[in-house]
Amino acid sequence: MKFLLGILFAVFVAIVGVFAVVTSGVINIGADQAHSPLVYKFLETARTRSIANASKGIIVPNLAKVDMISTGGADYKDMCAGCHLSPGVESTDFSESLYPKPPNFTNADVVKRYQTKAGAQQGFWAIKHGIMASGMPAWGASHDDDRMWAMMAFIRSLPELNEAQYTMLTTRIDTDIMDMSFDGDMDMSDDSFEMQH
Amino acid sequence: MSLFKSIVATAIALAVSTSALAHDPKMHAEKDQMNCEKMEKHMQMMQKMDHSKMDMNDPAMKAMMANMGKMKQMYQKHCVSSDSDS
Numbered sequence: 001m002k003f004l005l006g007i008l009f010a011v012f013v014a015i016v017g018v019f020a021v022v023t024s025g026v027i028n029i030g031a032d033q034a035h036s037p038l039v040y041k042f043l044e045t046a047r048t049r050s051i052a053n054a055s056k057g058i059i060v061p062n063l064a065k066v067d068m069i070s071t072g073g074a075d076y077k078d079m080c081a082g083c084h085l086s087p088g089v090e091s092t093d094f095s096e097s098l099y100p101k102p103p104n105f106t107n108a109d110v111v112k113r114y115q116t117k118a119g120a121q122q123g124f125w126a127i128k129h130g131i132m133a134s135g136m137p138a139w140g141a142s143h144d145d146d147r148m149w150a151m152m153a154f155i156r157s158l159p160e161l162n163e164a165q166y167t168m169l170t171t172r173i174d175t176d177i178m179d180m181s182f183d184g185d186m187d188m189s190d191d192s193f194e195m196q197h
Numbered sequence: 198m199s200l201f202k203s204i205v206a207t208a209i210a211l212a213v214s215t216s217a218l219a220h221d222p223k224m225h226a227e228k229d230q231m232n233c234e235k236m237e238k239h240m241q242m243m244q245k246m247d248h249s250k251m252d253m254n255d256p257a258m259k260a261m262m263a264n265m266g267k268m269k270q271m272y273q274k275h276c277v278s279s280d281s282d283s
Contacts (some may be wrong), residue, residue, distance in 0.1 A: 169257065
C-alpha cells in the first residue's frame with residue numbers, strides 16, 4: 001500500500017513539476033534555438049511514427065505518369081521550392097530560418113525514402129495535412145488530392161534534374177490556355193498577364 | 198458603425214478571395230506561358246541542353262520534353278510571328 005502511495009505521489013510531483021516549468025515561461029520556444037538531442041529525437045520519433053500510422057491505408061496512384069510529374073513540377077515551384085529548395089539553389093531565407101530545417105528535396109538521399117510505397121503514402125499525408133509547429137502547411141485545405149499526388153510524383157524525380165531541366169519541367173503549361181491561344185489570337189508580347197503571388 | 202463593419206467585411210472577403218486565386222493553376226500558367234520574354238529565355242535554355250545525357254524512358258524526362266514541345270508551339274505561334282511582323 002505504501003509502495004502504491006509512493007508511486008502516486010511521485011506521479012503527482014512529476015505532473016506538478018512539469019506544470020510549474022511550463023507555466024513559469026522559462027522554456028525558450030525561439031526557432032533560432034535548437035532542441036537538446038534527446039528532445040529532438042523524442043519529437044522526431046513522435047512525428048515519424050504518427051505519420052507512418054496515419055498514412056498506412058492511403059492508396060498510392062501511379063506516380064510515373066508524365067502528366068502528373070509535369071503538373072506536380074509547376075506546383076512544386078510555386079508552393080514548395082521556397083523551403084525545400086531546387087537545383088542550383090542551396091539555401092533560401094525560409095530554408096535557413098525554419099526550425100526544424102525543411103528537408104532538401106534536391107538531395108537523392110533525402111528523397112530515396114519517398115520512392116517506396118510507404119514513403120509515398122507518408123509524403124502525401126504530410127503534404128495534405130501538414131506538420132504541426134514545423135512551418136509545413138496543410139495543403140489539403142485548399143488543394144485536391146490529385147494535385148498533391150502530382151507534387152509527390154515530382155518530388156520523387158527532383159534529385160535527378162539539373163537547373164535547366166527543372167526550369168523546363170516546372171514551367172506551367174495549361175492546355176486550356178494553349179487551346180484558347182491557338183483558336184484565337186492572343187497577344188503575349190507584353191506583361192499584361194503578370195500576377196501577384 | 199455598420200458602414201465601417203461592412204467595409205471591413207468587404208476588405209477581408211477581398212483578401213481571402215485573392216489568396217484563394219493565388220493557387221489557381223490557370224493564373225500561374227498565364228504568368229508562365231503568356232510571357233514572350235520569359236519564353237525566349239526558355240528557348241535559349243532549350244538550345245543549350247545536352248539531350249544525349251538524358252534517359253528518354255524516364256517519366257520525368259518525358260514530362261520535360263512534353264512541356265518543352267508545348268512551350269515551343271506557344272513561342273512559335275505568338276512570339277516569333279509577332280516579332281517578324283513588326
